Structure formats: C-alpha cells, structure tokens
C-alpha cells in the first residue's frame with residue numbers, strides 16, 4: 001500500500017496539523033539557537049566579589065612554563081596557594097576542592113595534576129591557614145590564543161580563579177593525538193577512541209525519545225493529558241492502545257539496556273570505576289617557624305585614589321634585616337621598586353611593579369618591632385574590581401605580604417588582613 005503526502009495530510013485533523021507545525025517550529029528554533037551560540041571572550045573572574053578573591057585562596061609563585069606551544073606540545077602551570085585564615089563565613093570551606101584550569105573549552109587538555117607532589121585527578125581536602133604546592137600538566141589541542149588560568153573549585157563555594165596568562169597555540173587541531181597506555185599495555189588515542197559508538201548510542205536513545213515525545217504530543221499533547229490525569233480523568237483518556245504503546249516501549253527499553261550492557265561487558269571484561277573519591281590528608285608545604293610576625297593596626301581604602309593603606313606592627317625574629325617587597329592578593333602583585341630592581345615575569349594586567357611603598361623604607365633590623373604603614377596603590381586595583389571592597393557587607397581585605405632578607409634575599413611570608421574603612425572623598429588620610 002502506498003501513501004502519498006496528500007493522503008497523509010488529509011488523514012490528519014486540523015488540531016493535529018497545528019500540533020505538528022508547533023513541534024516542527026520548536027525543532028527549528030532549537031537548531032537555530034544552537035548555531036547562534038558564540039564563545040565568550042572573557043572569563044568574568046572580575047565579576048566575583050572582592051572579598052571572595054582576596055580572602056579565600058591567595059595564589060603566589062604562579063608560573064606558566066611556556067606561553068607559546070604547538071598542537072601536541074605539553075606545558076605546565078605550577079605555583080603555590082595559601083588558604084586564607086580569615087576564610088569568609090559566606091563561602092564553604094575548601095574541605096572538598098578540585099584543582100582545575102580555567103580556559104575557553106578544551107583548548108588544552110589536562111594530562112595530569114598534582115597537589116603537594118601527590119597525583120590529584122580527584123577531589124582533595126585543604127586546611128585553612130596552610131599552603132599547598134600544585135602542578136598541572138597541559139597538552140595543547142586547539143590552535144589559537146587563549147587566556148589560561150589556574151583554578152580551584154570548592155564544593156558549595158564555587159570556582160575560585162587564579163591569575164591567567166595568554167597562551168598561543170600554533171598548528172592544526174586535526175593533528176592532535178592524545179595517546180594513553182592502558183593497564184593491559186595497549187595504547188589508545190583518547191581523542192578518537194569510541195567516539196563513533198558513543199554517537200550511535202546517544203542517537204539511538206535520542207531517536208527513541210523523539211518518537212516517544214511525538215507519539216504523546218499527537219495524542220492531545222503531554223501537558224493537557226497530564227492535567228486531565230491529575231484531575232482524575234485518567235480512565236477516560238488512557239486507551240488500551242496507549243497502554244500497549246507504553247508497555248512495548250518499557251519492554252523495548254529494558255531489553256535494549258540489557259543487550260548493550262552485556263555487549264559492553266563482553267567487549268571490556270576488565271574496567272575500573274571513575275576515580276572520584278575524596279583525597280584527605282594531603283600535606284601542606286612545610287612551613288619553617290615564621291621569622292616575622294605582624295599585628296594589624298587598621299587600614300583605609302581611598303576609593304578616588306584606589307589606594308589601600310595598611311598599618312602593621314611588624315616584628316623581625318630573624319637574624320638579618322628585612323624589607324617589605326611585595327603585597328599579593330587575588331592574583332595581583334604590587335611590588336616595591338626599592339626591592340624589585342627588575343620586573344619579574346608575570347602577566348602585565350596583574351603586575352603593578354611600582355604599586356607598593358612603605359612609610360619607612362629602611363630595613364627592619366633583627367629583633368626590631370616597628371609600626372609601618374604599607375601603601376598599595378595602582379589602577380589595577382580598580383580595574384580588577386577589588387575596589388568593590390568598599391561596598392561589601394564586611395569591608396575586609398586579605399592577602400600576603402612578602403619581606404626579603406637584606407643579604408640573602410630569602411623571602412618571608414606574612415598573611416595580612418582585616419577590616420578597612422572606605423573613604424570616598426579625595427585627599428582623605430588615615
């Protein structure tokens with residue numbers, strides 16, 4: 001028997017035709033919105049609140065081993081992170097954290113990641129007040145120029161983004177290979193492994209779902225039927241044909257599931273589950289006894305001048321004179337040009353190489369306790385939206401202050417933080 005399109009349309013009532021047209025329109029709309037989506041050009045890390053970026057994770061010594069790579073080349077992001085003692089109450093503690101990279105899609109793939117030297121492809125725990133070392137090995141996949149950040153995702157706290165660097169990838173993605181050796185000794189290319197079957201399997205279920213949706217849509221629609229069933233009219237509208245259709249569908253789905261499961265088991269008799277457990281007890285960086293301590297004596301933030309002024313009482317317990325050389329917070333580095341004679345390698349947008357000054361530039365002698373006013377001033381403070389500090393519910397800043405030994409150049413780390421008073425008029429002073 002042959003059915004012409006004209007016959008088919010004639011067989012469909014007006015209401016059904018309208019429903020079919022609606023369905024087609026929805027499909028076209030979905031397809032159009034898919035093609036209209038364009039990649040975002042920024043990561044939006046500036047949109048995170050100032051307190052979140054200053055008082056959660058303090059990133060330092062971040063290094064990108066290369067900024068120019070070819071497709072298939074490997075590079076690494078290394079560095080340290082300090083978990084701020086005054087972790088904000090509004091953010092969940094990093095008891096379940098995950099080391100990650102922030103990049104626009106899989107332009108570089110992650111080959112491995114380590115926390116304190118331990119392989120950490122899974123969730124791990126961090127202690128407040130401690131420092132951790134990390135390393136992420138990446139392999140270039142897609143050609144282009146991308147901003148690549150280190151990032152730690154904190155459960156119930158969200159992603160906390162570290163500093164970013166522009167990475168240029170040359171070559172052609174079609175040459176990308178991602179070979180890995182399996183435990184049984186065979187090598188597979190993860191880039192293409194099992195893709196065809198994954199696609200077929202998904203399309204089988206998508207097609208089945210589409211037939212299911214279309215069937216009910218053509219039977220007075222899913223929502224309208226749902227209402228009627230909820231109103232107790234189920235007996236009137238559910239026909240024996242509907243029941244038969246549902247039964248065949250259920251049996252078919254279960255059979256397909258069993259068949260595919262048996263098939264997968266036969267083909268891959270030995271599998272390991274995804275390594276998704278929580279790694280506890282990662283040891284932090286061994287901190288020697290601090291040779292310098294401080295007490296926070298208050299501070300102000302002058303909004304018009306983008307000027308953070310911190311008063312500290314610093315005691316030098318070491319054996320050599322120390323000078324304040326750097327303040328770092330939210331990935332930004334404010335350097336004292338008296339200490340940093342050359343500009344370190346660091347992303348330009350985060351490096352204020354003349355951004356720090358102190359009220360008394362003479363070194364703090366061993367055994368001396370001195371009241372010092374540290375001045376952090378640079379437009380980057382405002383560009384990176386840390387000025388929002390002035391509008392937070394608790395205007396508290398946080399960060400790390402680095403002091404350097406006069407002779408050895410050895411660095412001493414000092415965690416500083418506390419409430420600051422915002423000032424909005426020009427010329428206001430502490």
Ligand SMILES: [Cu+2]
Nearest residue numbers: 043147148164
């Ligand atoms: Cu970025």
